[in-house]
Amino acid sequence: MLQEQELIEATQDHGFALKLMELLVIPTFVLDLNGKVLIWNRACERLTGVQAAEVLGTDEHWRCFYDLPRPTLADLVVQGRGAEVHRLYDQHVKRGDDGNNSLTAENWCDMPRLGRRRYIAADASPICGNDGGIVAVVQTLRDLTDEKKAQIALEQLATRDGLTGLANRRCFDQTLQAEWHRALRQQQPLSLLMVDVDNFKQYNDAYGHLGGDECLQRIAGAVSSEMRANDLVARYGGEEFAVILPNQSLKGAAIVAERIRCRVEQLQLPNLGTAKQFVTVSIGAATALPAVENEANQLVLTADTALYRAKHMGRNRISLTNEAQA
Numbered sequence: 437m438l439q440e441q442e443l444i445e446a447t448q449d450h451g452f453a454l455k456l457m458e459l460l461v462i463p464t465f466v467l468d469l470n471g472k473v474l475i476w477n478r479a480c481e482r483l484t485g486v487q488a489a490e491v492l493g494t495d496e497h498w499r500c501f502y503d504l505p506r507p508t509l510a511d512l513v514v515q516g517r518g519a520e521v522h523r524l525y526d527q528h529v530k531r532g533d534d535g536n537n538s539l540t541a542e543n544w545c546d547m548p549r550l551g552r553r554r555y556i557a558a559d560a561s562p563i564c565g566n567d568g569g570i571v572a573v574v575q576t577l578r579d580l581t582d583e584k585k586a587q588i589a590l591e592q593l594a595t596r597d598g599l600t601g602l603a604n605r606r607c608f609d610q611t612l613q614a615e616w617h618r619a620l621r622q623q624q625p626l627s628l629l630m631v632d633v634d635n636f637k638q639y640n641d642a643y644g645h646l647g648g649d650e651c652l653q654r655i656a657g658a659v660s661s662e663m664r665a666n667d668l669v670a671r672y673g674g675e676e677f678a679v680i681l682p683n684q685s686l687k688g689a690a691i692v693a694e695r696i697r698c699r700v701e702q703l704q705l706p707n708l709g710t711a712k713q714f715v716t717v718s719i720g721a722a723t724a725l726p727a728v729e730n731e732a733n734q735l736v737l738t739a740d741t742a743l744y745r746a747k748h749m750g751r752n753r754i755s756l757t758n759e760a761q762a
């Protein structure tokens with residue numbers, strides 16, 4: 437809050453507006469048309485940990501926010517580079533629609549002086565002179581780190597399985613639909629693996645439910661280790677996992693499935709009393725070339741049928757079904 441005495445002093449000063457800006461509780465800085473810092477208010481000092489004396493008259497203000505050189509939002513306005521805002525900032529970006537080239541954006545900032553990242557929302561607007569021409573650009577900042585972290589935590593809760601950290605069933609359903617439609621548009625195959633732990637009831641009986649939980653976590657790690665960037669592995673339910681393999685043929689899916697099967701076997705988690713003596717998985721694989729007349733659910737059913745066959749044939753194996761043959 438402005439101190440009363442400071443406010444009185446400010447109003448008596450010719451540079452009332454400038455003084456007021458310096459005392460604003462909102463972190464604010466102002467650049468001249470050469471991109472040099474004219475004002476760096478106290479709230480901005482507090483937010484960045486950088487004193488005004490260090491940046492005033494320089495164009496080094498980016499260092500207060502980033503480890504590597506890049507323009508701030510105000511620089512984009514000064515340089516007339518507003519169109520680049522989409523490339524330089526996270527998706528939470530919009531251009532000012534008031535026709536005066538103002539910009540609004542949010543992103544994670546390194547905050548080198550503080551030594552910890554902060555999520556900052558910024559607004560940059562031109563200050564115009566009497567003739568309407570731009571004389572400076574003002575940038576205000578809001579620290580939204582706590583809100584952003586809360587949002588990320590909520591999103592995690594909504595999409596992650598609590599035990600394994602994998603995508604949960606809800607996330608799987610949404611991703612499968614999205615990938616199905618993408619494959620339909622791009623006329624690419626979509627493959628799915630259903631991975632089920634063998635004789636897991638026996639494992640639970642022998643090692644207890646907590647032991648069983650730990651086993652599921654180890655298997656989740658083994659399955660994830662075989663994934664590429666665009667693949668999705670989810671906990672489908674209980675001791676069953678599902679793997680979405682976009683743009684993957686049945687042959688490619690079979691290779692991934694076999695690698696997963698081997699990887700779990702190599703964990704050598706003892707499951708005494710079973711044929712193999714170790715924890716193993718059975719995997720059903722299916723591939724579809726999506727068409728408007730069929731649905732993603734059919735792919736799940738087909739992969740499930742293949743899984744059932746793998747179990748029936750003795751477990752610790754993979755079984756393939758091309759959807760067209762199902």
Ligand SMILES: Nc1nc2c(ncn2[C@@H]2O[C@H](COP(=O)(O)OP(=O)(O)OP(=O)(O)O)[C@@H](O)[C@H]2O)c(=O)[nH]1
Pocket residue numbers: 599632633634635636637638640644645646647648649652673674675747751
């Ligand atoms: N520890 C633990 N066990 C679970 C969890 N979810 C499901 N299970 C157990 O997984 C077991 C699954 O048993 P079944 O469906 O009979 O299958 P299985 O014994 O693996 O036999 P096959 O699948 O035919 O090889 C049950 O005992 C469930 O209680 C979980 O989150 N943690």
